[in-house]
C-alpha cells in the first residue's frame with residue numbers, strides 16, 4: 001500500500017480569500033498553469049428523491065455566480081437532478097495535493113446559453129451528444145454509430161447546461177502526516193461564513 005505524505009503547500013488563515021469564487025478561480029488557474037491533467041474535471045454527485053446517491057466525472061465549462069456543466073437532461077444524472085436538484089462537485093488536483101468540494105442547488109441554464117455552448121463545440125461532438133441516448137442500454141456500438149450518422153448538428157432540447165449555485169465550498173490542502181488544512185465557506189445572509197475544519 002502506498003502512503004504518500006503531502007508536502008506541496010499549506011493553507012493558512014492569511015491565504016484564504018473572503019470570496020470563495022475568487023479563491024476557486026485562483027486554485028483552478030493554478031491547476032491550469034501547473035498543467036494538472038484535465039484541471040476542469042470534477043466528480044458530480046447527485047441523488048434520487050429518496051436519497052440514493054450516484055456520482056460521475058464531468059467537465060466544468062464556466063464559472064459565474066455558479067458553476068456550469070453540460071450534459072444530457074434525460075441521462076441518469078439529469079433525471080436525478082429533476083427529482084432532487086441538490087448536488088455536490090468534487091475537484092482533485094493531485095499534483096497540487098488540493099481538493100475542492102462545492103455543494104448547492106442545480107438549475108438548467110437558458111436555452112440561449114446552451115445554444116451558444118453547443119455551437120462552440122466541434123461538429124463531431126455535437127452529432128455524438130445529440131445522437132447518444134445517454135445512460136440508456138444500447139444493442140451495440142453499431143447502433144450508436146448508426147444513430148450518429150443519421151444525426152444533424154442542431155442542439156436537441158434534451159441536451160444543455162446546468163448551473164450549480166453554491167451554498168458551501170471547502171478548500172483542502174494536503175499537509176504532512178495527515179494534518180491537512182481545510183476551510184469551509186457557508187453561505188449566510190450577508191456573505192460567507194469561513195471556518196477551519198479538522199482534517
Ligand SMILES: Cc1cc2nc3c(=O)[nH]c(=O)nc-3n(C[C@H](O)[C@H](O)[C@H](O)COP(=O)(O)O)c2cc1C
Pocket residue numbers: 038041054055056057058059060069070071072075076077078134135
Ligand atoms: C474526465 C471526464 C469528463 C467527462 N465530462 C462529461 C461532461 O462534461 N458531460 C457529460 O455528459 N459526460 C461527461 N463524461 C461522462 C460521464 O462521466 C458519464 O459517463 C455520463 O455523463 C453519463 O452519466 P450518468 O449516466 O450518470 O448520467 C465525462 C467523463 C470523464 C471521465
